[in-house]
Amino acid sequence: MATAKYEIKPLSPQDRKRIKNQYWLIGGFLLFSGAIFYVIFTSIISSAHNSAIPMIIFGVFGAIFVAVITSIALQNYLELRDGVKHCYTGVVTNKRVNRHTSRTGNNLSPNRAGHGGGRTRTTITHYLSINGEELRVTPKEYNDVSVGDEISLDVSPQKKLILGFEILNTYVNERVEEAPKVQKTNSSRKRRELHISHAERSLVKKLFFKQWRKKLYFFIAMFVLFFPIFTTNLILFSFPLGMVLLYKASRLLSEYNVFRRFMNTDxxxxxxxxxxxxxxxxxxxxxxxxxxxxxxxxxxxxxxxxxxxxxxxxxxxxxxxxxxxxxxxxxxxxxxxxxxxx
Structure with a gap:
């Protein structure tokens, strides 16, 4: 697979301004974080009782924080000092969305206020592959292009900040618009009903129940989880939960009935x-x-x-x-x- 070639170009005044604006974000974050650290530091001083352990722990966290901020600021400095950007030009060969889910806390304990529980955080990252090389982009660039489009993408070497983006050729639109008259003439032939074989019917049954069972198991899990609420007098909570479960059950039955219609269709x-x-x-x-x-x-x-x-x-x-x-x-x-x- 071919590797995307990038061209090294000097930063424009607009590029430099955009990189310098990052310092305002760093400064604002420093002020906000500094206020939080100050409150924590004063509370430690007042409650440490001559113990050095809290101060050591606080110092370690402070050092890590300073190291991260220094690294980000250094990347900005190197971007401006070198004064160059990487310009990728090529065809989009793939689009990818990565969802990274992380959990904190005790996920096994009941999620009650003041009694632990777990938090789930999902980070979504968008990527475009240009001639086989994958580059991280923002949702805007991701949604603006289609596979097959030829684009130009300017990226900063250190922070991979998107400095410029342009669609050079929309491949999909050209191919689709080649013969509009033929599409209108044959519009009635685009969709037709055919006899289905026994093997194909069995495959559909397998694919349907693979998805339907997941929904059924989720419904059962919800019912088991919320069943204790229905045994109490908390009508304010049990009534809306009951309506949700009833809706889920009706959806499951409706989908199954549609599947039965398919099975009875020649x-x-x-x-x-x-x-x-x-x-x-x-x-x-x-x-x-x-x-x-x-x-x-x-x-x-x-x-x-x-x-x-x-x-x-x-x-x-x-x-x-x-x-x-x-x-x-x-x-x-x-x-x-x-x-x-x-």
Whole structure:
């Protein structure tokens, strides 16, 4: 896979101004943190009772804090001293969102006020791959481009701060707009109902219950967790919780009834001709990687094999079960066989 080449260019006056503005953020954070440290320090002095241990612990935390702030300020200084930026130009080959979830506290104990419990924090980071090299970007750049677009991205070497962004060529729009007349003429042929084989029906059943069981287990967990509340006289809490559980149960039954309709439908396969508008990858430290295709017919989760074989603006055929909001297969003009989501 080709590696993205970057060009080294001098910082513009606007770039320098943006980097210098970081010092205002550092200064504001220092003032806010300094006030907190001062309050903690005065409380330690008044309650230490000639013990050196609290002062040592406070000193260690203070040293770590100063080291972090110094490192950030030094990065800014080096950016301005060197006076250069890395300019990446190329085609976006992939888009990725990473969700990192961390937990603090005792997650095994009941989450009651004043009695511990755990806190969950999720950090979301966006990435664009330019000719195979992955670069961290803000949500704005991530949402503005599609896979296949040619872009120019200016990045600071030290802090990886986005200094410039430009879309040079929108690959998807050009491919989609090649033959608008043909699309209008054949609009009735984009979607048709077909007979579904026994093997395909079994695959849909497997995929459906894989998702439906997750929702069922979550509902059971909620019911077990909140059941003790229904045995008390706390009507103010039990009534809204009961309504939520009733709604969840009705949704589960509704989805199951829709699945039964599919199983009783003879022409249970719907063929949809569309094109790939974008490709999205979602990674997480607590869940498996998800691969999604964004098409004119919606966003669909597919396997890694299908994801890697398709490119932006590819003409594809989706196969979805009747009545169900899911797909079970994808075909590509360059592929002789249908790719199933197994």
């Amino acid at each position: 022409r249970g396969k719907i063929e949809i001709r569309t094109s790939v508008k974008d490709k999205l990858t979602t990674t997480s430290n607590i869940a498996k990687t998800k691969y999604r295709l964004l098409t004119a017919e919606g966003q669909w989760e597919v396997t890694e094999e299908i994801y890697e074989k398709l490119s932006a603006s590819d003409a594809i055929t989706l196969y979805k079960p009747a009545h169900l909001d899911m797909i079970f297969a994808v075909s590509h003009p360059n592929e002789k066989s249908v790719l199933y989501l197994e």
